[in-house]
Structures are given as C-alpha cells and as structure tokens.
Amino acid sequence: MTTRAQILRVLPYALLLALALVPQVYPAAQVLLTLALAKSLAVLGVIVLLQAGQVSFGHALFFAIAAYAAAFLGNSMGGGEIVLSLVLGTVCSAAVALVVGVFIVRYRHIFFGMLNLALSMIFFSFLEKFYHVTGGSDGLSVARPRVLGMALERGPFELVLFYGTLGLVIGALVLTHRFLSSPVGQMMRAIKTNEVRLEYLGVSARNVLLAGYVLSAALCGLGGVLMSTAQGIVTPEYAWWVRSGEFVFIAILGGAGSVGGAVVGTLAYEAVKTYAAAFAADIWQMILGVVLLVVILFAPNGLIGLFRSWTRRIGSAPERTGDRAGDRVGAGE
C-alpha cells in the first residue's frame, strides 16, 4: 500500500465528512453548498455523456423540465411533498429524454451539441411565451414542500434539504460510477473511440447512447428539482444555454474522466464564482475564463486529474503496475 493509494482511498471520505460537518462548522455556507451539490448532479449528467465523447450544449433543458414539473406539482398541492417532487421531476426529465433521445442519439459531436442546444432554447422560449402558465421570465415560486408529510420551518427544512441533497449526491455518484464501470457503461465509453467496432460487435451504439442520455437527463432533473426547492423559485433561466455551458465548464474543470469530478468541480467553481463576484464584481467573468484556460492548458484532466498526478509524484515510483485502476483516468474512483 503506497502513500498515494492511501491518499486516494481516504480523500473522498474525508471530503464527504468535511461536507457533512459544514452545517455545524460553517453554517453560512450551508445553503450555498446545497445549491452547489444540486448543480453537481447536473454536471454528473453531463459527465456521463462526455464518456461517450458527446457534449450537450443544452442539458439545462432537463434541469428546467424537472424543476418546472416539481413546481407545478407543489403549487397544485399547496406545497407538495419533497419526495414526490423529486420522483416526478426526475421521471419527467427522463421521459422527455427518452422521447427526444430517439432522435438526438442519431447525431454526433457538433450536431449532437447543437440539437440539444436548440431543444433547450425552444423550451426556454416556450417558458417565456406561455407566461400565463409559466410565469414568464419571472418564473414560478416554489412553495416549501413537506418532508415525508411534515411541514418544517425554514431552519430545519434547509438542514434536511442539505443532508438530503448530500445523500442523493453520494447515491448518484455510486450509482453512476457503477453504471459507467458496467458493460453498457463501457460500451458507451467505446462510442467515443470506435463506433464502427461497436456496431461490428452487434451493439447498437444509438441504444447505448440513449441509455446514457436518459440517465444523464435523470441526473440533471434530480439536480433541477433540488435547486428550485432550495431557491424557492424556478425561472426560464434554468433552461438558458449559458447554464448548459456552465455544466460543461464545470465538468471539464473538475475532470470529465471521473464521477468525482462533478462534485469537486462544482465546489471549486462556486467558490471561485462567489468570491470573484463578491470581490471583483466587474471582472468575475474574466476570472472564470482565466481559470478555465489554465485548467485546460495545464491540467486537461481537470482538478481530479491534477490531484492524481500530484499524489503520483508524492507517492513515489514503486508499485507502478500494481494499482492500475488508479493510474487510468477511468470511470472514477
């Protein structure tokens, strides 16, 4: 057991523990973290597709669909129930992904990205145009839902939401990691390198990609419901292309090779953005741009990749071959 392997093994747990302690240690960051964790689910969705080498510039679509579905449900039930909202929102996103996916998975690369963008923009326009139903650009307010039938005050609710979100993120990470390591997940990663061979193995690349597409949409949907619940409002901006771009941005920042990149990337991104907006309100975009450039030019595998090469160095040379799984930027740790 090398130092490096130890660090790699311990670190994710240490990070999760640190996150779990935030409400006690630094309560001011609790809500911000809830939002960041919700967003990291959507980033995870984008990472799933990146395994197949496909990048969607419109995944905010699924983020928004679920958030609006949950908002309508909640408002029609006078607040609603958080569990029901999560299930309904996620199912709605997945169902829409299944329907449009049948068409979308026929395309690759720029066409894949642009068609997703187009879908999200159409939905965005729809949200703005049908303002009688959707509240237009002001959006819909989301009443605080009950939690398993209990109506909670703001404080306890936010705490429950934080731990609930953290739990869902951990669950989603484990599940997605297992999916990506499974035969179908590996077939999806095979789409990136050789679709011809995949077809010559008797596998429909489109069906495999569709499975990934639906999963990624479901993850985005889950994130969308949590985000709108935490914010108490959902606006068309949820579907805006800049938000889709943000998901991709964060995925690369964290490291698209690994599911953990979603969480690490989102936390880093929100930290940079929050502090840049607070202390350099005029040039926060520029700061984010520079961060992105530096990451891509000097750490193309993202923060996770950077961390791995760092532990590799301090972990010293011996036992190189013994720990192959850690060596590769694989489907995650």
Next chain:
Amino acid sequence: MKTLMIASAMAVALAAGSAAAAEKPDEIRLGITAFLTGPASVFGEPAKAAAEMMIEEMNAEGGIGGVPVSATFVDEGAGGEALLAEYRRLVEDVDVDAMFASISSGNCTKVGPLAEDLKVLNIMWDCGTQRIFEENDFRYSFRTQANATPEMLATVLYLLKTKPDFKTIAVVNQDYAWGRDSWAIFSTALKQLKPDVEVVAEFFPKFGAPDFSTEISRLQALRPDVILSTSWGGDLDTFVRQAAQRGLTNNSTLVLPLAESSLERLGDALPEGHIVGTRGDHYFLHPEKTGNEDFDAFVAAFKEKTGAYPIYPVFHMSQALAAIKAAYEKAIAANGGDWPSREQVVDAMAGLTFAGLGRDVTIREDNQGVEDQLLGTTMHSDDYDFALLGDMMMFDGDAVTTPVGQISADWLKTLSPDFVESVQVETFN
C-alpha cells in the same frame, strides 16, 4: 421623595433603554444589488455611481444618526444563484443592516421570501413588478418607488389627455416579464378608458434583439396612430433609431414609458412630439426641483463624474437612501434617542415619508411606495443636443396606484372613461 422619583424614573428609563436600545454600531452596512454586467448595466452603473456619491455626501454630513454608511455592491448579472448566494453571504457573514435589491423584477421576486427568512430589511429599490406586494405579505421588504401599474396607468392618461382622438395602436415590447406585464396593464387600462381603440399589432421581439427592420416594415404598412414600447436600454435605442431612420416616427406617435433613461444617448435620433415617461418623477430637469441648490449641484456633480445626466435609477437610488436615513431617524426618535434595533428600523419603515431627488414618496401599509408620475412630450432645444421633455404633466400617485389589498388586473377593470378627468394632474411647460 423627589430624589426617589427621579431615581425610579431613571431606573425605568434604564430598564426600558436596556430592553430596546441596541449598541450604536461603527457603521451602517448596506448591501446593494445592481446589474454591473449585461444589458441592464445601463441602469446599474449610474445607480452605483450615484450611491457612491450620495453615501459619501451623507457621511460627510455625519452619516445616519452619527454613524457612517458603507455599501457593498453585488452584480445581478452573475445570475440568480450567485445573487442569492451573495445575498445570504452579505446578510449572514458580513452582517449588513439592510439590503437594497434589486433592479430585476425576477430578482426581487426571488429575494423577497429570502429576506423574510433572514429577517433583514430589504428595500426593493428599482424593480417594477406590481405583483410583489399584491401577491405577498412581506414584513421586511419595502418598495421606495412606484410600480408598473401607476407607471402604465399614468402613461395611458397622458396619452388620452394629449392625443384623445387616436384610433389604432401597436405594441413592440421586449419578450420577457416586464414587456408582457406592462402591455397587459397598459392594454387593460386603455380598454377601460377608451374602449374604441383598435390594437393592430403586438410584437414581442426577443430581449436584446439587434434588428427591428421587419417589425418596422410591418408597422409602416399598418400605420397605427400610436406605437407603444416599454423597452429600455440598447433595445429601445435600436428600435427608436431604426424607426426614425425609416420615417416611422413621422406617421405614428411613439409612447415610450422608459425613454427618459435613453434621451441623452439617443441624441437627435428621437424626434419631437413623442411621449416619454420617467417611471415616477425622475428627470434631470425636474420642473419643480431645478433651481433647488442641492438638486442642481448633484446633477452637475453627477454629470461631471460619469459624463452623463442622472436617469431614473439614480433617482430610485436616492429614494432608497433617503428612506433608510429617514427610517433610522424615525426609529431613533421613537426609541427616545437611543440606537434602534433592526426590527425597530423595519417598524419605522411603515408609513414613512421621505424625499430623494424628486417629490415626496410615502410607504403605504402594504409596503408599496406611492409616487407621483411625470410624463412629457419630446421637444428639441438649443441648450442640449438631445430631446427634452415639454408639455409635462404630473399625475397624483394616490389616484393612479392600485388601492391596498387589490390586484391591479382587477382594479383596472373597474375603471371607466370618466376616470381620465377625475385624476388630479399638474401641468408644466
């Protein structure tokens, strides 16, 4: 006996004081949200500059109750989450005494419930949606200016008073909540006050549209008597310029409720004879305030600092600052001269009357400000190289604001054509 009475009086006073008086802070911290990036920075930038100037001036005169004021600015352009996160950070970490939020109505809607949760005085210093206080019952949020309903209603009244015989109207608004809502209010009011007007076209080009050529061609073919546009910023500038370039302004009267904020930029592109609103009584040549030493000095200093004359967000900012100052002073007075708690300052906002750069504004019981409305018709003058307002009319805020407890859409439907004559109006030339 006498000493005893004094002693017990002092004891009572001390007890009361220790119960109610807060420790006098080193400074009053404000958090101000405004667009510093994006298209709406046309409002955020002047407002920020104005806030800095006014706070500096306020502090030079001893601040509020002897306590200096400081402000932290937050960019609304960074998006909804960043705004909410930063709002929380300012309240919970920086421990601000009051928040001024925001320019965007969408952001006001988001921030309102949050302020209730955080129990922080929240002054909605610029947003215009009438829904805020009609659909919510907030304790901590107040609006120190009018809202969309009086602004649109006054516009309809001005139009009917100056151009009573028009028959057709078209609308070109930005495709977002403000564009839609303002048209809903305007058209509802117009239908009640002049039922025979025909709406010949409704265009909602997307926000930030760079080109209105097709809309203008169509409008030229339709030749409506009046064209309403509640657009602002670059969108309004582009529309007015393209309309003027192609002669649309010769055949139709433009009604532009937000154009006061574009007058200087538009220069001579905005011809004479079109109706311009000011979202209140906000105008750098305010008919009652010009000649007032402070007003003129501020206008000159602002022009000197920013290169432009103050526009309505500057007035809005002055009102928000005036309100917080007045609220603190009222709360201090109510507290027997002791420093008030934050809750006492919030209490003091109720029914408060204050004046920024314009006329007095009063906070109603539903926390909505009542503000008079100034409109005018463009005219050119040799003194300025851009259009000024002539034929100005000031509409009484109480008369045009939806009564407390009523929903604007419903209230407007109760109006009838004789309402036009019933509203008190002052004219200036």
Next chain:
Amino acid sequence: MSGKVILQARDLDIRFGGVVAASDINIDLIEHQNLAIIGPNGAGKTTFLNLCTGYLKPHAGRIIFNGEDITGIAPRRLVRKGVARAFQIPQLFTEHTVMENLLIAAAAQARQWAPFTRLDRIGARAEMEHLLELMKCGHLATLPVSALPEGQRKLIDIAVALALKPRLLFMDEPTSGVASAEKFELLDIIAGALAEARVTAVFVEHDMGIVDRFADEVAVWNRGKVLFRGPPGDVLKHPDVIRDVIGEEL
C-alpha cells in the same frame, strides 16, 4: 467443392461514381474451408467484405447466409447471426485495455448490458483469458490498446471478432503492416485459434506464401469480378493469375 454452403453471393453489383467495385459477383463459401481472396489493389476485395458484412448495400444482387437473405442488413444484426469481421486497420477501443476490449465484445455477444455489474466481473472473463492465451497475447491483457504496436493490434482485432463466437469470419489483410519474417508466425497463431473455435474464415491477402500455406481455397478478384477460384496449388500457378496478380505483387 464439398461441404455445406454457408454463404452465397448472387449477382452482386455496386459502383462508386464511375468505378465498378463489384460486378456480377457470384460465389459460394463452404463451411470449414478457409478462403483467401487475392487480387491487385482496387480489385474490389475489401468492397466484397464490406458487402458481406453489411457495411455497404449492393445496388443489385443478393447475399444469403445460412439460408437466410441478409442483403443490406446492418453489421450489428449480421453479427448476431454469426458473421464477424476483422479489419485491415484494426478497429479497437483505444482508450480501453486489451482485456476490456475482449470483455466488451463478450458482453455484446451475450447481449448482457448488466448496468450494475462491473465489466471485469462478468462471467465471460475466464473464457476471454483463454482466448487471449490462444492468441499468445495473455501478457498484454492489462495494457491499453493505444500502447500496442500494429501487429499486436491486428491480433487483438481478430481476438475481439472471435469473442463474438462467429460461424464465419472475414479478415481484411490480417498480415499487412507486419514484418515478413513474422507473418507466418502470426498466421500460425490465428489459424490455431480459428481451428479451435471452428470458425470458417475468409481473408484478403497479398502474400502468396501465406495464401499457399493457410488457405483451403483461393479466389482471384480483378476489376470487381471473380476471375478464378480453386485450390491454391492450381490457382497460384495459372499464367493469367501470375501475370495479373502475383506479378503485380512482386
């Protein structure tokens, strides 16, 4: 010609622009008889493979596999009927290891998506290790494909095809890109694996020595047509073949 006919091509025709890539091709493939296809460059050899494996659809003609019309059926569905292919340029998943390539193929063959089972824990693992040993590539299992030299990639490409347990395997120049000295050794390995898997092979080849040694039959292609067909001993000595094909190879 004896044995069961496994694939029949009937009147196949395809052209690209003005170029005739297949013209009136009629040929029967016999089960367990390895067929070598030879011919000059541009003769239409790869086109024939593309037609038989569904990569191209003929403009005319039919292809019957095992009594079933498979004309124009997508590669994906052909594979499931028992037709596999190895490529002139190896088609592998370059970001995966050798073993992962094989396991993906095995999972595909078993139609096992198993979304929550790790790829390296699926049942076919032992079988794939055996296949790799058979191909003398056992030591490569954990290496990423991108790190392998061309010759080894060709072997892995064939191994991946064999992992599909096909009845009929098309190989496009299995020895190209390999130094001459190693060609026989390579083909020995392949032939051994084919024999164990009882797969009928059709391969395009330029090296007449290889053809002579490993093919049961030879078909000569030129200008989109089949010129000759017969045992290597006969065909390779035919003067026309020596003039048009072998001469060119030399």
Next chain:
Amino acid sequence: MNAQLVALAVFDGISYAALVFLVAVGLTLVFGVLRVLNVAHGSFYALGAYATASVGGAIFAAGYAPWLAFPLMLLAAVLIGVLVGGPIEKFLLGRIYELEDVLQILVTFAVFMILEDVQRLIWGGQPFFEATALNQLGTVTVFGITYTVYQLIFLPVVAIVVLIGLRLGLRRTLTGRLITAVTEDREAAVTIGIDVERIYLITFIIGASLAAFGGALASATTSVVPGMGADMIVLSFAVVATAGLGQIEGAAVTALLIGLGRSFAVYLWPELEVLIPYIIMFGVLLVRPSGLFGTVQARKI
C-alpha cells in the same frame, strides 16, 4: 398575405440574412480548416462593432468627412482580425489542436468570457450607436414603405461580394488553394509539405476579420451593447450546423433561409420568430444529418 407583403417580407429577410451570412461564413471557414468551433467568434463580432462605433463617433464628432465611415469599417475589421484574432490563434489555439473537441470549444469559450469583460472594461455598459454610414446612403421607398438603402441594398451587395470573393479567393489564389487543401485533407496537406500552421493562422485571421466586419456593418443599424456577441454566436452555430460544417455556400443558403423564415414569421406568426433558426435546423438535419451541404465522413476501415 398579399403580394406586396410577400415582397416586403422578402426584402427584410434578405437584409437580415446578409448580416447573418457575413458572421457565420467566418465561423464556418475557421471550422473547415482548424476543426475548432470558435465561440470567441461572437467576441470578434462585438469588438468590430464597438471599434467602429466608438472610433467613428469620435472622428465624426471631430468633423471628419462622413464617407470615412466605410473605409473605417474595413480597417476596424482587419485590425481586430490581425491584432486580436492573430495572437489568439498563435499563442492559444495553436497549443490545443491535439486536444478533444470539447476542450477546444471550452478554450474558445474561456476566451469569449475574457473578451466580454475586456469589452466592458474598455467601453463600459452604455450602448453605443453610430449610424453615419447608414445616414450617408439615405432611404428609398418601395410599395409605400421606407427602407434604408444601407439595409436594403448595401448589406446584401456586400454579402454577395464577400461570397464571390471567398469563392474566387479559395479557388484562384495560392493561399486560397492551400486553405482548400487543408480543409479537404489535413494529413495529406502535411505530407506534401504545406505549412499548416501558417494556413491556420491566415484562416483564423480571415475568419475573425469577417466576424468583426459583420459587427462593423451591424453597428450602423443597431445599438452596440454588452452581450451582443453571445446572441450572434448562438445564431452562427445554428447556421454552421444547418449548412454543413465548413460549407461556405451552405452558410449563404442557410442564412437566407433563416432571414426569410424570420421575416415571414413576423408577418404570419410573430411568436415563432425566435424559434425559426432552430426549426430550420431541425428540419434540415432530419432530412440531411450532416447539414445542407455537408458530407458524411466515413471512417477508414
């Protein structure tokens, strides 16, 4: 809808299409050669507009002849292309051609974000407007509707000149042929000794200049505001994908489709206006998955 309105819609559509084409053609040219989808293209558009509007405003206020507006546009476009586009390709994009598509796009996205703030730091948030060029050309009345000559005639003519110029330039000049060779087969071009890096640089500068030129031309008709680049880039992406990657004629046809679709939408169903580019893109890609003029690139097997 009568014949007169059809004619009006066509006029408006063509004028809009001209501007869209000028911007999108630069993007597609760059993509064809560099295989990088350049998000920062929108920034060049905005920079061209800002440069023209601010410099124009200054020199006309100083009393220079108004006809200078036209050479100024060209000058601004070329300067932006060379001084901003050149270094970006040379020092940034040049280092990322080996990376995955996603990373390449994100690099240009980062550049876009940085340039957005640079614009604001230089020009602030207030809209600029400088219509001297447009006013120079006057107006013309067709079917009782007043049009500006600039939009109705000048912009389409410029677009056609650029289209023909690019076509001839790529076929007849040496550099043009080299660019075409690299577009068609990068590897083959390297093998025959073409200095691909130089071709990349030249192409990128041309593409950036075209975007800036589009911005310069647009500045006469529209307010130059923060965020104008973002809208243009999304539209240009739609054009490029619909046209087929690297297709110059395709960009022209698509721009025309979008322009006409948009103006007819304003007459028939204004609510649909925003969605026109996407509807056209869906329609085209449904029938032709690689775009109007695109070809499927088969893998070598």
